[in-house]
Amino acid sequence: MTKLYFSPGACSMAPHIVLEELGLPFEAVPVMLRKGEHKTDAYTAINWKQKVPALEVDGKRLTENVAILSWLGWSKPEAKLMPAPGTWEATEALSLLAWFSSGVHPMIGRFFRPSAYCDLPGSEDAVKRLAGEGTAQAFKGIEAMLDGKDWLLGDYSVADAYAFIFLRWANHLGLDVSAYTNYRAHGERMLARPAVQRMLATEAAAQAAAA
Ligand SMILES: N[C@@H](CCC(=O)N[C@@H](CS)C(=O)NCC(=O)O)C(=O)O
Known part of the structure; x- marks a missing residue:
């Protein structure tokens, strides 16, 4: 089970x-x-x-x-949903998943718990400002990866499911995502999936x- x-x-x-x-x-x-x-x-x-x-x-x-x-x-x-293990394509997929996990997730995660990143009095705004800059840089990268493509690795894969959550969090946080037209269209394609x-x-x- x-x-x-x-x-x-x-x-x-x-x-x-x-x-x-x-x-x-x-x-x-x-x-x-x-x-x-x-x-x-x-x-x-x-x-x-x-x-x-x-x-x-x-x-x-x-x-x-x-x-x-x-x-x-x-x-x-x-x-x-994942290229065959041991192939170059699988390693590229792992590279993207690793960046999502170690780069994108902790960056946008700072908005949810800024005090976990700096507990100096009054530091919350600075943490969020830097999180905003880092998130924007990450989203620009995702936006470029989706240029002319429906899905991040060419075919639909586990990486698309992972990318979906960051845009959802950004919307939930009220971040301005208007510039990321490819990423937003990707989010719509994800939402259309049963x-x-x-x-x-x-x-x-x-x-x-x-x-
Ligand atoms: N590196 C872990 C991160 C998991 C993670 O941070 N999960 C969050 C939810 S998005 C959590 O459980 N947070 C609870 C906490 O930190 O107290 C992974 O990718 O699975």
């Missing part, structure tokens, strides 16, 4: 989309970050890092989006149930 531990609206949306795309049975288990459920003993036993996502497959556990998304993509090669709609419905239901 496959289980995804997710929190509505968090970066776990990316593997949640991919699981929906794969069409294999899985259980989506909500871990409400706002309620601190990721810090409970029960969840710490699942992921000692106290973060979502975590993936459980037949009793084995995997954390980190780069690893989870790669494994999911490779688990069903015929879905073609798998994305199923993910959003499940996460909205979990959010409502926890309210």
Whole structure:
């Protein structure tokens, strides 16, 4: 049995989309970050890092989006969501996922918890200003990658599911994304996918149930 531990609206949306795309049975288990459920003993036993996502497959556990998304993509090669392991194309895909995880996510994440990045009194605005500059630079990169292309790696892949969440967060934060026409069109293409709609419905239901 496959289980995804997710929190509505968090970066776990990316593997949640991919699981929906794969069409294999899985259980989506909500871990409400706002309620601190990721810090409970029960969840710490699942992921000692106290973060979502975590993936459980037949009793084995995997954390980190780069690893989870790669494994999911490779688990069903015929879905073609991740290039074959060991190829140059797979390594390029990993390079993009690694940048999303280590560069883009922590940069835009500063807006949500500026005090985690600097706790000097009055530093919040400076953290957000720098986060805005870093996010703009990252979005320019994504915008250029999508120039003349529907999907980041040519064909639709796990990288598109990951990219989708950053634009969604930017919209949620009220950042000005008007300049990123390719990226916004990518977001619309993502929203048109039934798998994305199923993910959003499940996460909205979990959010409502926890309210
Ligand atoms: N490097 C990790 C980052 C995971 C992560 O930061 N998850 C956030 C949600 S987007 C989280 O669980 N935050 C809870 C916290 O830091 O307290 C990955 O890519 O899976």
